[in-house]
Amino acid sequence: MSEQQTEDRKTAAPPAPPTPPAPPEFKYTWGQHNETMEALSLGQMARRVPSALRQTARLALAVNRTAFHVLVAAQILGGICTAAALTAISRAMVPLLTGDGIEERISAAAWPLVVAAAMTALGTLASLTSGSAARRLNPGMATLADLAMVDAHMDVELAAYDAPDFTERSEAAETGSARSAMLLQDALGFTGGLIDMAAVASVLAVVHPVLLPLLLLSVVPRGLGSVHAARLDYRLHNQTIASRNIKHMMRWHLTTPKLADELRGNSMRPYAHHWYAAVCERIDSRMVGSAPRYLTVHLIAATASGVFVVATYGALAGLVVGGYMAIAAAGTAIVAMRTSTAALSQLVVYGAAMFQHALYLGDYTAFVAEAAEKSGPRGPQVMEAAPEKIRLEEATYTYPGKDTPSLGPVSLTLSRGEVIAVVGENGAGKSTLIRLLTSLTAPTSGVVSWDGVPTSDADQRSAWRHVGLVTQSYGYWPFSARENITLGQPGPRGEEAVWDALDAVGMREAVQGFPDGLDTLLARSIWGGHEPSGGQWQRLACGRAFHRRPGLLVMDEPTSAMDPRGEHMVFSGLRDMKDDRITVIVTHRMENCRLADRIIVLDAGRITEQGGYEELVRLDGSFAELVRLSQDR
Structure with missing residues (x-):
């Protein structure tokens, strides 16, 4: 190779690394409201809205009854002011449009116009008052719903988490809880539009009965457009929810200091950036791709609505020209129609929002109610004292959706003053045994008892007061x-x-x-x-x-992250306090088992061996094999 070729190779840029593959497409398959949203009609929307309004009222009353009553009163007052202002304008129109002289017209119309202005000002004040009350209520309502979700998760039996659909139902309920932050404002918009519409309708019905149905027809296309847009929103939500969830999860992984060392030390930045950007682009493409459909829907709705508005004004002109309506009444009708158009549009838009709220709030209330059913004491017996003995008699536990037990049948007795070591390979049933011993779960069959009291018939919270638990995921x-x-x-x-x-x-x-x-x-x-x-x-x-000084101390791999000095300190502490409690240690470090009075070996959910350290080593069974493997490392 020539000197020039060598130099060229030194200065040439390194080849670009191959583009890594895009992350897999994530699918959200549950979507229990898909069919409901696909078949959504104005009638269905109208039937669902009252339940959302009732839920809103219950939450608001629980937060601040006074503020809720002020809000309702202010909204009703606003509707009365709207009707009164339109009535006053109607009275002012007659002298303004049919009087003889300018001065006489202005004089005759002055007081009605003053009343109209006063009612408009009072209505504005009522709107500000209801808005202020809503601002006082909204944070508390969101917090109340959020606390109910948190409490539901903290109180529910651990067995509920084992159900295959618990997580999905929890996610759906979380959406309902999050919607509570928007609930009051949307309810305010909906009821405000409803009250204004009722006020305007009462005036229009007096002016001429044909105007009201014509005006209703003008808003129907926009209503149907809003319903169709709600379907598109929900479909887009379901198409992107899995990608959005994984995006949020990955964002935490990329920004938390807990993983910063691994991210840098393993040169993960290029791939992590590519992966995150690809998921973001996937979400963005869905959002951007939906824009033409939204434009089409709203263009069609606006065009059809415009046709009906033109027809309404044409009918108004025809009534005036034909002598069926006075010019003054026509002027009032024009003002009322503009007010009612805004009220009807508001009614439909916020009605569609309240419909979706009703769906998700149904998930929320159902989840909280179900969690409450699974959160009470299992039985009336209160565990007043720490256990002297814990017995398992043919106890088994089978996880929901599984055909075979994760643990059992197991028969075992633990006594105060004993230190018990539990060993076994991954999946042997050690964590399930801990849950049964500590009354975190009740056995599927058989009996687990504390001093003769079955844990399935006792108040588990009273038992937990006597437990000290160190889990692997502390x-x-x-x-x-x-x-x-x-x-x-x-x-x-x-x-x-x-x-x-x-x-x-x-x-x-x-x-x-x-x-x-x-x-x-x-x-x-x-x-x-x-x-x-x-x-x-x-x-x-x-x-x-x-610190708890518990009667039952359970430690699952308690020293896996400690140095030898820390491990020595912990096990010394265990030895010093063993006489006052039942101590259970789950460990993969076989040398730690020397501390135990008894070692229990689990395999595939069954106890295969138990005894002292030296005894089990001499037996030369699975425990002896685990000891040899740990010594070879």
């Missing part, structure tokens, strides 16, 4: 260091107990070094917050369980 709660230990349950020994729990997990010095000690907010994402390391977070999770 929470990084954005609380202060103190509250991360106490969880809002300080206990009789106050701050001393907090420091004792921190000592038990070797975190005293670390917390003392935090910017504000126990009062340090543990959330770097919040201004002034501090972020502990992964191992420190796990120590805090263990510390909060120790």
Whole structure:
């Protein structure tokens, strides 16, 4: 190779990397309202709207009864003012258009015009008052609906989460909860249009009975256009919901500091950007592609409505020319028609919005009601004391939609003062066993009892007061260091107990070094917050369980993120407090099992071995194999 060729190769730009494939198309398949929206008619819309209005009223009354009554009164007053103003204008039209002299006309029309102006001003004040009341109600209504959703998820039995359709029904209900933020404004627009329409109709009916049906015909095309646009909106919503969900989820992954190291260290930026941009483009293309359909719908509706408006004004002219209507009445009719056109359009547009609200609010109310049914105590028995013994008698648990049990049948007795280690491969049933022991779930068949009281017949919340639980997915709660230990349950020994729990997990010095000690907010994402390391977070999770001083302490992989010193501190703490409680440790570290008085080996939901560490090693079964595998790593 010549020197020039070598130089050319050095200076040539590197070849562009191949374009990665686009992410797969995501589909949202549930969409239980698809058929309803596809068959939407004005009649269906009218029948659904009252339920949305009732729901709006219930929420508003729960937030602020006074503000709700002010809003309703202001809206009614606004309608009365509209009717009174039109009536006054009608009276002013007669002398203005048929009087003899200018002065006489103005004099005769003065008081009616003053009344019309006063009614218009009062109506404006009523509108401002209703708007102010709505602004006081709207945030509270949104919060009330949101709190109901949060409480429904926190209170519902864990078994509900296992149902295959729980997540989809929850997402549909979340949409209904989110709609509550728009509910009052749309209801205000709808009822305002309805009241104004009733007021104008009463005036038009007096002027001439033929004008009202003609005017109604002029708004029907726009109504049908709004209904069709609502169908398009819902179809577009369903076409993009899966992509929008994955977009929001991916955005969190790309912007959270928790994954920033992995994103950079693995050179993920080019592909992550391509992936995110492709999903965004997919959503945008759907939105842009729908624009011609919306334009067509609204053009047709506006054209048809215009034809009917021209016909209405033609009929008005014909009535005047034919001598069937006085010129003064025609002037009143023109003013009333302009007011009623706006009211009818408002009525139809907000009616379509209220129809959609009714659909989603139905999801919301059904979900909250169903969650409430699954949130009460399982039985009347209250677990006053921590358990001395926990027994499982042929207990099984089968997840909804599954044919075979995830656990069981299992028969087992745990006694106070024991340290029990539970081991097994992934999917062996360890997490399910924890749920049954702690009364987080009741067995599908068989019995789990605390001191002879079946957990399926007792108030599970009273049992949880005696439980300390450290799960694999422990929470990084954005609380202060103190509250991360106490969880809002300080206990009789106050701050001393907090420091004792921190000592038990070797975190005293670390917390003392935090910017504000126990009062340090543990959330770097919040201004002034501090972020502990992964191992420190796990120590805090263990510390909060120790602080509870529970009768049943269950720890699932409690030291997986800790260094040897932290692990030693935690297990030393377990040994020191074992006599006052039943202690269960789930672990993949076989060496930790030496602490246990008894080891339970699970395989495919069954207990295959149990005994002491040395005993099971000599048995040379599956536990001995797990020990050898852990030593070979």
